[in-house]
Amino acid sequence: MATGRTHRPATRSRGIPEATVARLPLYLRALTALSERSVPTVSSEELAAAAGVNSAKLRKDFSYLGSYGTRGVGYDVEYLVYQISRELGLTQDWPVVIVGIGNLGAALANYGGFASRGFRVAALIDADPAMAGKPVAGIPVQHTDDLEKIIEDNGVSIGVIATPAGAAQQVCDRLVGAGVTSILNFAPTVLSVPDGVDVRKVDLSIELQILAFHEQRKAGEEPALETAAGDGAQPAAASREAAAAAAPAASADQGPDGDVPAVMPA
């Protein structure tokens, strides 16, 4: 759902469906909250409500992990927290590098949710020499030149790309070349990676556009202000030119920053 490569063998890793894996962190968060309130056990119904999912789905998800849980009682919170953490690989420490320390990169560096879940920001990397040495979130920024050495020295296998779109593929290649096998990409680009490397993408602009689509539908169909161009299905040359002439004025390519990413290039 968020891969860079065209074909992915539907990575059903070990019998645990991908959709289930994506929900485990959700359950873990809800369970952690319960744990902090010293709640000993939860029923699937309660936990599902807290996680915002269907209870049957939750039970089936857990069934892939094993038969934890006691009929008539529910699930032991602490035990389940441990099992999910272990399944997700959160019982070990994952050093992470963030490349591109603009606004977004800095926000990520300051993100508390990383450290509290087994992730550790091992290094911050930026291409701007002026940023080198400057501390962000208590960690000094290092220059891109040292990227490979940083990766290897720290045994980093997870990289976060928060650079402008133009630099993302190049950074990605260097990360992969240095041994990184999992990438979280915030740059609005499709990354090409060799097999065996996982890419997940977070695209703010896309999320907003999806919301806009539903918003437009909610607003109803009657406010069809632009009745000019082809709403039908006749792609005649005439209507095309009309559309092409009418569209750009609206919002398409109004500036040279068509694909500027979430961070300042630095």
Next chain:
Amino acid sequence: MATGRTHRPATRSRGIPEATVARLPLYLRALTALSERSVPTVSSEELAAAAGVNSAKLRKDFSYLGSYGTRGVGYDVEYLVYQISRELGLTQDWPVVIVGIGNLGAALANYGGFASRGFRVAALIDADPAMAGKPVAGIPVQHTDDLEKIIEDNGVSIGVIATPAGAAQQVCDRLVGAGVTSILNFAPTVLSVPDGVDVRKVDLSIELQILAFHEQRKAGEEPALETAAGDGAQPAAASREAAAAAAPAASADQGPDGDVPAVMPA
């Protein structure tokens, strides 16, 4: 997939599948890039490669929109850009408010991808009185007290929440109360919203955890360092206690900031 409410009627809005809607922005981005290079037409094969998807999938996606495209030739880039933009509702201007101007909120405010795609940051809102009036990305931050008035005055229907987790639900309620019907949530919480309100969630921590899962699998199964606790399926009381005793020391609740969000509370 990213809703806050438990039950959603699988919002297949108008015959256009949700999965297709989620890919339209991807196609739009690729098409915009082609448009800037003044490429007149593309084949489904080329465009699919640029967007990182299967060409058959792309053709089927477009078939939901109508029969744009010419057999033997391909798709007219400008025409398609317009059609997709219109379908996504990007031909109109969407005023957006961002609530919670911490690191992440500031990054979002500076995000160029918004303005270039029909979105306009109408206002920045923060609960910290000290931030009021201070300009971020050229826009003065306003105080939460005026939230309702800001929403109504600007006719805002899309809100972005970048506050700490603790404040998210409250902010959400006020946004919805003021008329917002689409929310992009960056706070690590499950939001409860009434029917008719769309919520999409972006959770950095969850993405990383999913990567960690696959990373752990790639590393193989042999490094099973913790051979102590239940790998089998016998949830006996004894093994539970052992697990519960061993786990918390690892990484679960090591601090009181279990769910700190992506921004400083301000």
Next chain:
DNA sequence: ATGTCTTTGTGAACGCGTGCACAAAGATGG
């Protein structure tokens, strides 16, 4: 020990999304 009551775990049905493979459509050249 037995019965009742709660909650899990899962078999089975259904619907959505994906990808193949091909016929229809149109462009292009002779």
Next chain:
DNA sequence: CCATCTTTGTGCACGCGTTCACAAAGACAT
């Protein structure tokens, strides 16, 4: 005007994910 060639649009099959509904399992009271 006809033949050929490219590329679209889609019927079809398959697999994954979701949900229902219920039997099995265990807690708890008597």
